[in-house]
Amino acid sequence: MEKNNKFTKSERLSRKAVIDRLYAEGRSVAAFPLRAVYLPLEPEEGEPTVSILIAVSKKRFRHAVDRNLVKRRLREAYRLNKHPFAEALQQKGCRMAVAILYLDKQHHSFVNLQARLKKLMQAIITKEFEQ
RNA sequence: GCAGUCGGACAGUCUGUCGCCGUUGCCACAGGCAAAGGAGGAAAGUCCGGGCAGCACAGAGCACUCCACUUCCUAACAGAAAGCUGUUCGCGAGGGCAGAGUAACGUAGAAGAAAAUAACCGCCCGCAAGGGUAAGGGUGAGAAGGUGGGGUAAGAGCCCACCGGUCGUGCAGCGAUGUACGAGCCGUGCGUCUUGGAGGCUGCAAGUUCGCGUAUACCGACGUUCGAGGGCUGCUCGCCCGAGUCGGAGGGUAGAACGCUCCAGCCCAAUGGUGACAUUGGGAGUAGAUGAAUGGCAGACACCUUUUUCACAAAAGGCACAGAACCCGGCUUAUAGUCUGACUGCUUAU
Numbered sequence: 001m002e003k004n005n006k007f008t009k010s011e012r013l014s015r016k017a018v019i020d021r022l023y024a025e026g027r028s029v030a031a032f033p034l035r036a037v038y039l040p041l042e043p044e045e046g047e048p049t050v051s052i053l054i055a056v057s058k059k060r061f062r063h064a065v066d067r068n069l070v071k072r073r074l075r076e077a078y079r080l081n082k083h084p085f086a087e088a089l090q091q092k093g094c095r096m097a098v099a100i101l102y103l104d105k106q107h108h109s110f111v112n113l114q115a116r117l118k119k120l121m122q123a124i125i126t127k128e129f130e131q
Numbered sequence: 132g133c134a135g136u137c138g139g140a141c142a143g144u145c146u147g148u149c150g151c152c153g154u155u156g157c158c159a160c161a162g163g164c165a166a167a168g169g170a171g172g173a174a175a176g177u178c179c180g181g182g183c184a185g186c187a188c189a190g191a192g193c194a195c196u197c198c199a200c201u202u203c204c205u206a207a208c209a210g211a212a213a214g215c216u217g218u219u220c221g222c223g224a225g226g227g228c229a230g231a232g233u234a235a236c237g238u239a240g241a242a243g244a245a246a247a248u249a250a251c252c253g254c255c256c257g258c259a260a261g262g263g264u265a266a267g268g269g270u271g272a273g274a275a276g277g278u279g280g281g282g283u284a285a286g287a288g289c290c291c292a293c294c295g296g297u298c299g300u301g302c303a304g305c306g307a308u309g310u311a312c313g314a315g316c317c318g319u320g321c322g323u324c325u326u327g328g329a330g331g332c333u334g335c336a337a338g339u340u341c342g343c344g345u346a347u348a349c350c351g352a353c354g355u356u357c358g359a360g361g362g363c364u365g366c367u368c369g370c371c372c373g374a375g376u377c378g379g380a381g382g383g384u385a386g387a388a389c390g391c392u393c394c395a396g397c398c399c400a401a402u403g404g405u406g407a408c409a410u411u412g413g414g415a416g417u418a419g420a421u422g423a424a425u426g427g428c429a430g431a432c433a434c435c436u437u438u439u440u441c442a443c444a445a446a447a448g449g450c451a452c453a454g455a456a457c458c459c460g461g462c463u464u465a466u467a468g469u470c471u472g473a474c475u476g477c478u479u480a481u
Contacts, residue, residue: 007150012422017385019422053422064175064454068426072151076427079150099422110428 007079013051013097022053022097029127031120033104034074034113038124041095049086052078053099060105070102077114085121092129 013019018041026039054074056067078100089096100117108116 055422065452068454072426073428076150079427 007075007082011050011052013053013099018051018097019053019099022099026097026099027127029120029123030103031116031123033102033108034116034120035101035103036120036124037099037101038128039097040128041097049089049095050082051095051097053097054078054102055099056102060102066107069107073110073113074100074102074117077110077117081114081118081121085125088125088129096124098124 013022022037022039026037028035028037030036054071056070058067061067061070100120
């Protein structure tokens with residue numbers, strides 16, 4: 001399977017019902033300044049392996065410009081590093097909805113965010129499948 | 132040249148790489164490829180005014196809310212333009228603030244003798260009782276128009292001159308007002324009030340269509356050949372369908388499409404106007420996301436600041452405010468810096 005680094009609309013989480021369930025029933029893992037809330041789902045034909053949601057609180061960044069920058073960096077970091085995570089889930093035959101939350105009140109560099117995100121995704125797999 | 136006032140324009144540029152969003156074209160089911168395009172002057176605050184949408188609505192009046200110098204612009208405005216009056220800051224160019232009316236009533240107030248037909252002290256007349264007096268005193272935002280002179284027992288618009296205000300007339304102006312002459316002798320703020328003007332309510336999560344889905348359980352109104360309601364239609368007549376329809380309440384969905392971007396819009400020119408702006412002619416026109424795209428990373432250049440240097444230059448740091456959510460016109464607030472027009476003051480040279 002050839003890798004591509006695309007990140008289309010279908011991979012984003014946008015169904016309200018799923019989001020409500022995710023926040024209500026999901027488990028969480030943290031790697032400061034990030035926190036992930038995730039929820040395993042039943043495999044379904046035509047649906048992507050991972051549905052992702054990136055959120056930055058208005059309390060932490062008052063201006064929309066700052067929130068956009070953080071979201072864009074995180075989205076980019078996920079786009080470039082999603083394959084190991086998706087493949088691991090595929091091997092287990094599992095779908096998952098994940099919300100990535102940003103916890104700090106300050107900006108972090110892209111390089112730093114990328115490293116923390118990798119760690120975060122690894123932690124999800126460890127917690128879910130190796131217990 | 133330096134300092135300043137009032138405007139106007141712009142608000143980094145380029146390259147590489149990996150991506151996102153809708154549009155169009157091609158391959159042509161899913162999907163892929165290509166092309167051109169993809170945040171602002173404030174996109175912000177949501178403070179005004181419209182368009183648009185739904186609901187409500189015979190007409191008129193009352194109440195309520197908002198606005199208030201004049202003329203003018205506009206779709207409209209609490210906005211803009213050109214002016215007027217007062218006041219205030221600045222040497223000046225200019226800037227700030229205030230501006231309908233006052234007949235009646237209320238109010239001010241722990242000040243002061245007194246807040247409106249004023250006498251506490253003072254001054255004058257008088258033996259006294261008492262009377263005259265608003266020039267002086269202190270209070271207050273405001274004390275019976277101000278200053279000077281005459282006058283008087285002492286005083287006072289009591290009289291006179293000038294000044295401020297008010298009213299009348301003439302002149303100038305569309306007007307607010309200005310000005311000349313004359314008259315007369317003039318208290319302040321706020322509220323109620325008076326006059327004139329404007330105003331239905333809710334907002335694109337409006338609203339329309341499709342899909343999914345439950346239960347029509349319950350209540351009310353009208354009705355089944357004496358026919359509710361619907362269709363054809365701008366309306367009436369007429370024809371057709373016809374056993375349910377409408378409202379409340381409850382339950383269920385919250386997915387998709389439309390609305391959704393081409394316009395009271397923008398740019399240029401001419402004409403009219405002091406101007407806001409209007410008219411005419413010409414031109415260019417793809418952001419439309421929706422748990423929300425318009426970017427991430429790397430590099431180069433430009434710009435600014437500091438340090439070093441005679442200088443060329445080098446190093447380090449910085450590079451604003453800020454992100455569309457139906458669309459316009461304003462207002463307000465934030466903003467590194469660059470360019471530019473008109474004008475003012477100072478200085479130098481001619």
